[in-house]
Amino acid sequence: xxxxxxxxQAVLGQAVEVASRLGLxxxxxxxxxxxxxxxxxxxxxxxxxxxxxxxxxxxYARESFTDQVVRPALQARRGEPRLRExxxxxxxxSRDSAPGCLFVSAATEFDDxxxxxxxxxxRDHKDLQDAIVQMFRAGIGEGDLAADADPEQFAHxxxxxxxxxxxxxxxxxxxxAERRTxxxxxxxxxxxxx
Amino acid sequence: xxxxxxxxQAVLGQAVEVASRLGLxxxxxxxxxxxxxxxxxxxxxxxxxxxxxxxxxxxYARESFTDQVVRPALQARRGEPRLRExxxxxxxxSRDSAPGCLFVSAATEFDDxxxxxxxxxxRDHKDLQDAIVQMFRAGIGEGDLAADADPEQFAHxxxxxxxxxxxxxxxxxxxxAERRTxxxxxxxxxxxxx
Numbered sequence: 001x002x003x004x005x006x007x008x009q010a011v012l013g014q015a016v017e018v019a020s021r022l023g024l025x026x027x028x029x030x031x032x033x034x035x036x037x038x039x040x041x042x043x044x045x046x047x048x049x050x051x052x053x054x055x056x057x058x059x060y061a062r063e064s065f066t067d068q069v070v071r072p073a074l075q076a077r078r079g080e081p082r083l084r085e086x087x088x089x090x091x092x093x094s095r096d097s098a099p100g101c102l103f104v105s106a107a108t109e110f111d112d113x114x115x116x117x118x119x120x121x122x123r124d125h126k127d128l129q130d131a132i133v134q135m136f137r138a139g140i141g142e143g144d145l146a147a148d149a150d151p152e153q154f155a156h157x158x159x160x161x162x163x164x165x166x167x168x169x170x171x172x173x174x175x176x177a178e179r180r181t182x183x184x185x186x187x188x189x190x191x192x193x194x
Numbered sequence: 195x196x197x198x199x200x201x202x203q204a205v206l207g208q209a210v211e212v213a214s215r216l217g218l219x220x221x222x223x224x225x226x227x228x229x230x231x232x233x234x235x236x237x238x239x240x241x242x243x244x245x246x247x248x249x250x251x252x253x254y255a256r257e258s259f260t261d262q263v264v265r266p267a268l269q270a271r272r273g274e275p276r277l278r279e280x281x282x283x284x285x286x287x288s289r290d291s292a293p294g295c296l297f298v299s300a301a302t303e304f305d306d307x308x309x310x311x312x313x314x315x316x317r318d319h320k321d322l323q324d325a326i327v328q329m330f331r332a333g334i335g336e337g338d339l340a341a342d343a344d345p346e347q348f349a350h351x352x353x354x355x356x357x358x359x360x361x362x363x364x365x366x367x368x369x370x371a372e373r374r375t376x377x378x379x380x381x382x383x384x385x386x387x388x
Contacts, residue, residue, distance in 0.1 A: 105302040111364040156374045164354020170305040180350045187385055
């Protein structure tokens with residue numbers, strides 16, 4: 001990794017934190033310069049424009065999410081154990097780290113702002129839904145889940161469960177949020193078995 | 195209603211629309227003045243500060259949500275019919291109108307910004323959860339739901355279902371979002387009966 005690339009990666013890591021606090025729309029080259037040890041002109045040299053910065057921050061957050069959630073799940077046995085690993089990792093990321101937070105807030109910020117950032121968010125979301133659908137199908141194949149269970153419904157429902165966790169834990173400060181979220185996940189799995 | 199109060203109500207109605215697009219943090223006396231037929235000094239006379247404006251917009255949105263969702267549900271028979279009416283009205287509001295949208299986006303904007311706006315959002319959310327818990331308890335009392343079903347779990351899960359709808363419908367433009375959300379609601383009710 002070149003020195004320039006190492007700098008870029010370090011700045012993106014900080015930019016994800018800034019964006020998870022201020023919102024992705026609040027992340028500009030100006031607001032970022034005030035938070036990191038680089039001049040606006042130095043940041044422009046790396047990121048060219050606000051939109052490029054936002055897209056690169058999303059790419060960085062997506063890579064972190066994949067490393068923290070999706071890849072570890074793929075190490076678990078196919079079927080129910082893999083879905084459980086996915087859920088536990090996702091819950092931990094939503095609780096403890098900035099990238100999960102960024103995707104949730106960016107979705108409500110950009111849902112009515114057409115353009116490349118919204119398009120990328122939609123692609124990222126569909127990729128994750130597809131990954132969940134594949135893991136669920138494998139669970140049917142392994143005999144862990146009912147043959148007529150609906151993988152797309154499960155993927156949709158699981159996303160709602162995670163948004164509910166996020167909302168209860170981050171906004172309300174509900175101490176029961178994690179326990180209730182685990183119970184909601186168990187109910188989803190039970191429905192998928194019968 | 196005095197002329198001043200009528201003006202204030204009309205401006206608040208427009209401010210909810212602006213806030214549902216720009217985010218509640220993007221709603222300032224300056225951005226609102228550029229959207230309505232009043233000067234900044236006229237808006238200052240009505241709202242005093244950005245924070246007062248944001249709090250009054252939340253109060254207006256809360257009142258709209260109560261009118262559109264909670265009060266009609268309370269007209270339905272206690273128990274399952276009331277929960278179904280609540281769900282249908284909530285779904286319609288999330289699909290078609292700005293106030294529902296405002297609460298979802300404001301929650302992710304303000305979850306890490308301590309202060310009066312966040313405090314109000316938390317109170318509003320808890321009030322809604324309490325209303326759902328009461329409706330669910332009445333459902334147990336009527337014999338529509340199992341005696342050992344958990345009202346707080348249902349209220350938590352229903353919120354996740356609505357957030358999942360919102361996400362699928364608004365961000366992803368998923369044509370299946372409404373159908374999947376109805377199915378998720380039916381699964382919640384079925385779990386609450388057994």
